[in-house]
Amino acid sequence: MDNNVVQQLNYTDELSLKDKEIELFGQLHKVEWESYQQITKNFTLNKLKVELGKFNSIEKFDIVYFDAFGPRIQPEMWTLSIFEAIYNLLSQDGILVTYCAKGSVKRALKEVGFKVESLPGPPGKREMTRAVKL
Numbered sequence: 001m002d003n004n005v006v007q008q009l010n011y012t013d014e015l016s017l018k019d020k021e022i023e024l025f026g027q028l029h030k031v032e033w034e035s036y037q038q039i040t041k042n043f044t045l046n047k048l049k050v051e052l053g054k055f056n057s058i059e060k061f062d063i064v065y066f067d068a069f070g071p072r073i074q075p076e077m078w079t080l081s082i083f084e085a086i087y088n089l090l091s092q093d094g095i096l097v098t099y100c101a102k103g104s105v106k107r108a109l110k111e112v113g114f115k116v117e118s119l120p121g122p123p124g125k126r127e128m129t130r131a132v133k134l
């Protein structure tokens with residue numbers, strides 16, 4: 001991401017980050033697309049510029065933090081076909097977690113085969129959703 005944008009967003013102050021955290025946060029933004037970069041001993045970031053619906057992988061994933069724009073803004077990200085694609089990318093017992101608690105989204109996740117649970121949301125949000133691949 002453009003360093004100017006990162007500075008304007010100013011998350012380091014907003015989140016009261018400390019020295020080492022500021023350094024790690026900066027590194028996250030400097031990772032090139034289509035490359036792997038080791039951020040810490042146990043965390044390597046692989047940043048890919050690809051549409052989710054077109055992403056293929058032989059590797060399976062344990063968790064998807066689904067932080068798409070909301071269903072009203074970008075409805076095409078909340079469809080059965082997107083949830084099916086994520087289901088297929090997850091390992092057994094893999095988890096999709098989203099801030100969205102909309103009934104239609106939870107029904108679509110169930111239809112694809114997920115076990116769907118409602119969890120308490122972050123501050124300011126009553127509920128969020130966890131979907132587990134059985």
Ligand SMILES: C[S@@+](CC[C@H](N)C(=O)[O-])C[C@H]1O[C@@H](n2cnc3c(N)ncnc32)[C@H](O)[C@@H]1O
Binds near residue numbers: 050052069
């Ligand atoms: C609410 S933002 C999430 C930002 C993210 N959590 C982050 O920290 O960068 C939604 C993101 O989804 C991306 N996006 C929109 N359509 C997409 C698609 N079809 N496939 C993959 N990503 C998409 C947007 O570019 C945007 O960065």
